[in-house]
Amino acid sequence: MQTNSRSPARPPVHDFQPDSPEAQLFERLRQERRRLAINQGVPPYHVLSDRDLADFVRVRPANAEVLACVRGIGPARARTWGAALLDAMARHAGELGLALTQEVAPERAHLVGKARPAAS
Numbered sequence: 779m780q781t782n783s784r785s786p787a788r789p790p791v792h793d794f795q796p797d798s799p800e801a802q803l804f805e806r807l808r809q810e811r812r813r814l815a816i817n818q819g820v821p822p823y824h825v826l827s828d829r830d831l832a833d834f835v836r837v838r839p840a841n842a843e844v845l846a847c848v849r850g851i852g853p854a855r856a857r858t859w860g861a862a863l864l865d866a867m868a869r870h871a872g873e874l875g876l877a878l879t880q881e882v883a884p885e886r887a888h889l890v891g892k893a894r895p896a897a898s
Contacts, residue, residue, distance in 0.1 A: 792832035799874040804835045810866040814859065825859050826850055838871055839864065840878035847882055 794801035808822075811831060815822040826834060830850030839845040845860055871878055 791828040792835070794832075794835070799876050800835055803838075803870055803874055803876060804832060806870045807831055807835065807866060810862075810870070814862055826855070826863070834863065834867070838867060838876060838878050840868065840880050844879050844882055 792801070792804055794804060808828075808831060811822050811825045815825050818824075827850060830848065833849035834851075837844060837848050839848060841864070842856060842860055845851055845856060845864060851860070868878065
């Protein structure tokens with residue numbers, strides 16, 4: 779008898795509706811992340827994991843202060859990738875008609891400047 783050694787299916791990294799502007803933004807930013815990673819010679823998850831990228835799409839930061847509230851963005855990632863990520867967000871969100879977040883939401887204020895551990 780042969781057993782299936784495959785691990786259980788992973789849950790989806792985002793809950794955006796298919797073909798929604800948010801899902802389109804996620805896919806566009808995945809391509810931007812890939813391009814950034816290739817240019818730096820690192821795997822895409824070094825820029826942002828898929829889960830962190832989904833949070834980036836949910837928050838849609840317009841500036842570095844709001845970017846600091848995104849899951850997985852600590853000071854090092856903000857320095858290394860922040861400007862490129864914010865530029866890509868502004869460009870693609872604008873093309874899709876999605877507004878950017880200009881101010882830190884009160885429920886995320888405690889996250890400013892802190893790297894968050896990955897969810898288990």
